[in-house]
Amino acid sequence: xxxxxRPIDLLVTxxxxxxxxxxxxxxxxxxxxxxxxxxxxxxxxxxxxxxxxGPAAExxxxxxATETLDAAGGTIVPGFVDAHTHPVFFGTREDxxxxxxxxxxxxxxxxxxxxxxxxxxxxxxxxxxxxxxxLLVRLDRFLAFGTTTVEAKSGYGLTLVDELKxxxxxxxxNRAHAxxxxxxxxxxxxxxxEYRGQHEAYVTLLVEEMxxxxxxSHLARYCDIFTEAHVFDLEASRRILGRAxxxxxxxxxxVDQLTPLGGAELAAELGAASADHLEHVSDAGIAALAAGGxxxxxxxxxxxxxxxxxxxxxxxxxxxxxxxxxxTDFNPGSCxxxxxxxxLTWAALRYGFSAAEALxxxxxxxxxxxxxxxxLGTLEPGKAADLLVLDVDNYHHLTYELxxxxxxxxxxxxxxxxGAAE
Amino acid sequence: xxxxxRPIDLLVTxxxxxxxxxxxxxxxxxxxxxxxxxxxxxxxxxxxxxxxxGPAAExxxxxxATETLDAAGGTIVPGFVDAHTHPVFFGTREDxxxxxxxxxxxxxxxxxxxxxxxxxxxxxxxxxxxxxxxLLVRLDRFLAFGTTTVEAKSGYGLTLVDELKxxxxxxxxNRAHAxxxxxxxxxxxxxxxEYRGQHEAYVTLLVEEMxxxxxxSHLARYCDIFTEAHVFDLEASRRILGRAxxxxxxxxxxVDQLTPLGGAELAAELGAASADHLEHVSDAGIAALAAGGxxxxxxxxxxxxxxxxxxxxxxxxxxxxxxxxxxTDFNPGSCxxxxxxxxLTWAALRYGFSAAEALxxxxxxxxxxxxxxxxLGTLEPGKAADLLVLDVDNYHHLTYELxxxxxxxxxxxxxxxxGAAE
Numbered sequence: 001x002x003x004x005x006r007p008i009d010l011l012v013t014x015x016x017x018x019x020x021x022x023x024x025x026x027x028x029x030x031x032x033x034x035x036x037x038x039x040x041x042x043x044x045x046x047x048x049x050x051x052x053x054g055p056a057a058e059x060x061x062x063x064x065a066t067e068t069l070d071a072a073g074g075t076i077v078p079g080f081v082d083a084h085t086h087p088v089f090f091g092t093r094e095d096x097x098x099x100x101x102x103x104x105x106x107x108x109x110x111x112x113x114x115x116x117x118x119x120x121x122x123x124x125x126x127x128x129x130x131x132x133x134x135l136l137v138r139l140d141r142f143l144a145f146g147t148t149t150v151e152a153k154s155g156y157g158l159t160l161v162d163e164l165k166x167x168x169x170x171x172x173x174n175r176a177h178a179x180x181x182x183x184x185x186x187x188x189x190x191x192x193x194e195y196r197g198q199h200e201a202y203v204t205l206l207v208e209e210m211x212x213x214x215x216x217s218h219l220a221r222y223c224d225i226f227t228e229a230h231v232f233d234l235e236a237s238r239r240i241l242g243r244a245x246x247x248x249x250x251x252x253x254x255v256d257q258l259t260p261l262g263g264a265e266l267a268a269e270l271g272a273a274s275a276d277h278l279e280h281v282s283d284a285g286i287a288a289l290a291a292g293g294x295x296x297x298x299x300x301x302x303x304x305x306x307x308x309x310x311x312x313x314x315x316x317x318x319x320x321x322x323x324x325x326x327x328t329d330f331n332p333g334s335c336x337x338x339x340x341x342x343x344l345t346w347a348a349l350r351y352g353f354s355a356a357e358a359l360x361x362x363x364x365x366x367x368x369x370x371x372x373x374x375x376l377g378t379l380e381p382g383k384a385a386d387l388l389v390l391d392v393d394n395y396h397h398l399t400y401e402l403x404x405x406x407x408x409x410x411x412x413x414x415x416x417x418x419g420a421a422e
Numbered sequence: 423x424x425x426x427x428r429p430i431d432l433l434v435t436x437x438x439x440x441x442x443x444x445x446x447x448x449x450x451x452x453x454x455x456x457x458x459x460x461x462x463x464x465x466x467x468x469x470x471x472x473x474x475x476g477p478a479a480e481x482x483x484x485x486x487a488t489e490t491l492d493a494a495g496g497t498i499v500p501g502f503v504d505a506h507t508h509p510v511f512f513g514t515r516e517d518x519x520x521x522x523x524x525x526x527x528x529x530x531x532x533x534x535x536x537x538x539x540x541x542x543x544x545x546x547x548x549x550x551x552x553x554x555x556x557l558l559v560r561l562d563r564f565l566a567f568g569t570t571t572v573e574a575k576s577g578y579g580l581t582l583v584d585e586l587k588x589x590x591x592x593x594x595x596n597r598a599h600a601x602x603x604x605x606x607x608x609x610x611x612x613x614x615x616e617y618r619g620q621h622e623a624y625v626t627l628l629v630e631e632m633x634x635x636x637x638x639s640h641l642a643r644y645c646d647i648f649t650e651a652h653v654f655d656l657e658a659s660r661r662i663l664g665r666a667x668x669x670x671x672x673x674x675x676x677v678d679q680l681t682p683l684g685g686a687e688l689a690a691e692l693g694a695a696s697a698d699h700l701e702h703v704s705d706a707g708i709a710a711l712a713a714g715g716x717x718x719x720x721x722x723x724x725x726x727x728x729x730x731x732x733x734x735x736x737x738x739x740x741x742x743x744x745x746x747x748x749x750t751d752f753n754p755g756s757c758x759x760x761x762x763x764x765x766l767t768w769a770a771l772r773y774g775f776s777a778a779e780a781l782x783x784x785x786x787x788x789x790x791x792x793x794x795x796x797x798l799g800t801l802e803p804g805k806a807a808d809l810l811v812l813d814v815d816n817y818h819h820l821t822y823e824l825x826x827x828x829x830x831x832x833x834x835x836x837x838x839x840x841g842a843a844e
Contacts, residue, residue: 094818098777101770101821141826304771305824335824342825348523349726355520396516399523402727402757403764403825404563 003062009414010421011065012387013042013056018076019356019395020053020379021364026295028323032365033356037395043076045385048413053379069421071389074408075397077359078379079148079386080340081366083297084252084276084327086153086186087138088131088166090122093332106258106306106334107230115333116190119156123166132169138330138338139177143418145339146407148386150179151252151327151370153224155186160210163187167219178410178417182370184252185220187211188232188240203236207243215247221371222273223249227263234266241270250371252297256281258308268292274325274369278312279303286313290320295369298361299329300346306334314351325366326358341398341405348399355399385414425484431836432843433487434809435464435478440498441778441817442475442801443786448717448745454787455778459817465498467807470835475801491843493811496830497819499781500801501570501808502762503788505719506674506698506749508575508608509560510553510588512544515754528680528728528756529652537755538612541578545588554591560752560760561599565840567761568829570808572601573674573749573792575646577608582632585609589641600832600839604792606674607642609633610654610662625658629665637669643793644695645671649685656688663692672793674719678703680730690714696747696791700734701725708735712742717791720783721751722768728756736773747788748780763820763827770821777821807836 018041021027027034042056044063052059096114100106109115123131142150154166167183174181187210195202214220223244227237241251250273255263257277264285267275275281275289276297289296296317303311317324326343329335337343344358353361367377376384389409390397397406409419440463443449449456464478466485474481518536522528531537545553564572576588589605596603609632617624636642645666649659663673672695677685679699686707689697697703697711698719711718718739725733739746748765751757759765766780775783789799798806811831812819819828831841 092819092822094777094816094822097770097822098818101774101776103774301824307771336822337824337826339825348519349729352523352525354523355516394516396520397514400514400516400519400758402723402759403761404759405827 005062005064008044008046008051008063008065010045010067010069010385010411010416011042011059011063012045012069012071012076012389012411013060014073015041015071015076015389016073016393017041017395018043018053018379019359020078021360022378022380023364024373026323026365026368026373027360028318029321032318032323032360033354035356035359041076043379043387045411045414048385050379050381050383050385052381067416067421069389069409069411069416069419073393075390075392075395076379077388077390077395078363078377079388079410079412080146080362081149081370081377082142082147082327082330082340083151083274083325083366083369084299084329085150086155086331087150088123088135088152088154088169089119089156089332090126090131090134091332092336093118096333100307116156117193119332120158120192123156124162128165128169131165132172135169135173136177139173139179141338142179143410144407145341145405146388146410147340148179148410148412149367149372149376150181151184152181153184153186155189158187158189158192160213163210163214164217164219167214167217171219178412183220184222184224185214185249186224188225190226190231203239206240211243211247215249221250222252224252224254226254227261227266228258229261234262237266245270252276256285264289267294273371277302279308279310281313286317286320286322290322295325295365296322297325297327297369299327299335300350301337301343302329302335304346311350314353323365323368324361325369326361327366339405342403344398345402355396358399359395385411387411389419427484427486430466430468430473430485430487432467432489432491432807432833432838433464433481433485434467434491434493434498434811434833435482436495437463437493437498437811438495438815439463439817440465440475440801441781442500443782444800444802445786446795448787448790448795449782450740450745451743454740454745454782455776457778457781463498465801465809467833467836470807472801472803472805472807474803489838489843491811491831491833491838491841495815497812497814497817498801499810499812499817500785500799501810501832501834502568502784503571503792503799504564504569504749504752504762505573505696505747505788505791506721506751507572508577508753509572510545510557510574510576510591511541511578511754512548512553512556514758515540518755522729538578539615541754542580542614545578546584550587550591553587554594557591557595558599561595561601563760565601565832566829567763567827568810568832569762570601570832570834571789571794571798572603573606574603575606575608577611580609580611580614582635585632585636586639586641589636589639593641600834605642606644606646607636607671608646610647612648612653625661628662633665633669637671643672644674646674646676648676649683649688650680651683656684659688667692674698678707686711689716695793699724701730701732703735708739708742708744712744717747717787718744719747719749719791720773721749721757722772723759723765724751724757726768733772736775745787745790746783747791748783749788761827764825766820767824777818780821781817807833809833811841
């Protein structure tokens, strides 16, 4: 009996290997590095989804593809999911970087009018159109670095109208661009200067006016907060996030970044989807995250970029069974990079992650932190056909190569959006 | 009186700024960051040299260019000079990287047959043509990252015939490729396995056979050595380099990288052009380098890549008046990167170098370490027209942006070799 080949949209073939984590749930502990590596593998895509991953010779016989993407001896991996970014801002802050390099601290720079406050003006003074234009350029760069899904926070407006402007820019960019954006409201990023000395009043504004209006706009899936003693302390955080949860937001939190405040414990208590940064997390905090099934989103470049000495105890978290995600934390102040390849290398160097562990954290676990584990983050039938062709002959180069972007082609929802198919 | 415009080959114009160090001698101390920044500047090039740097409007009137390169609001800087690389090897060593990430040390990996020994086979077993093919691909990458001159070491052959093969590959690549290579003989990179237990005999081989034959070949300008207790100790180093000097080589040295052996002092004693690495240099070593006018070649990424904690005391060296150069140390084991933009950012983050300091160290000072300060490393009349157009509106982005290559166009000896002129 002869079975005629099934017609499909796209076959990605000619790869030295396909490397992918497996499953739909976060992988922690020893499972973090348990990826599947298929030599001479290929990926069949149809209707935006993966329909098969298997030996190239087998797939060539089983499918007749409208388009073929030649991986030319490269490596196929899932598209990166960047689980923590602040991409809506106007100007850059290289002046502040030079100050920090000259020896001034994050808090010092913030107190002298730099930091988050420095980006407020740019967002408040510029139109949605101008913000959108900059955002779209940044999405091109995310895509060039192989990031196919981006968690995108507001948080440089800090008035209802300016936060809505940022979330509308995210929404419009999401519709216009191949990269998928997952929107997060971060009105609790800092206290705006006009609320200096009236922090309680800004918390009340958030709880009584901003959160309900943002909820009604349906422009944000997550609510995030910068929980730290000098900004939103545990009590304010509990009040804001409690209200957000009532209004239907899911929660993400910046916690224990600069001091061991107990933010991780609060994230677990509130059932947050993710607890991010965690440079100063305590043992109790790690235990709480493990018990609560909260995903730690780790940003290995941030303390290095801030010239801080304390880094997240990533290996300890993994040993405790946690399933970390990796992220750039792309923003104009504390980490001006959009490169997940860069993040993977530094996760290896600073956390001791193997390339397989880093890959899982940057794809499947990151997707799970966004509630998208069933749809994204691995190359398996039924998942979105979001994949990369890297110009290296094995996935170990993801961490081994430093400072070079190995992404040669990007497929998003089954469409070749970077590089050329035939 | 009307003066008619002078015909020239190339005008690079339309830049937000031109940023360049000045002069022909190494800049240290407070002068390290004393660069010239010219807003709306342009660069006129003729016969491979810079003929003028000045306001775009002025140069547009003074010159009639055959070709124009539009910097499109970007920044013009001199081409990078990478003062320390090991670019002649065959295979990559990602397996070893994974071992290191899993917790094993440089010396442990070397003792288990990894390290330099792992690259010997690849060089010995492959032809000049195959080594050359790989080298030329790497030169394309250097150029893409804005490096227009590369110091290139042999050192993965460690027999006369294999070292000559490497140096011939460098010589052939130098003639064939736009990137200029400065060749260095590094037969004293390690003891080859066939000399295990007979180190004295290998030193004698170097002194009596290899060095004279390499000198006669005229394929190397410099002689380099890995001075470290477990490889070439001070006595062996003195013997080898003394002979090299007699034979007409100029000297470079790997010193005080893993232990404070006193290699810096020896470099000063021998009048070496550069002392490289220096993570463990002593105060006496710094004083000796300063007294001897030796250029420290710093590789900020190497200890990070090796997961070592000790980094070069770069700021202390600058304060003592030293004029550091920056380099990648590109090699398949201890630093797999070819990106000078990456090096500049980490020089800022780890050494506290301002963007201006990093730029001087990566251009003028690096050129001086290769005896090319009169020809290269700044944009001034009479110097080689080796320049970059960066897609950023000021030079501070050289350090501020992490993990992205900002090089949009490269001019080498007055010719546009990357990006398009009109």
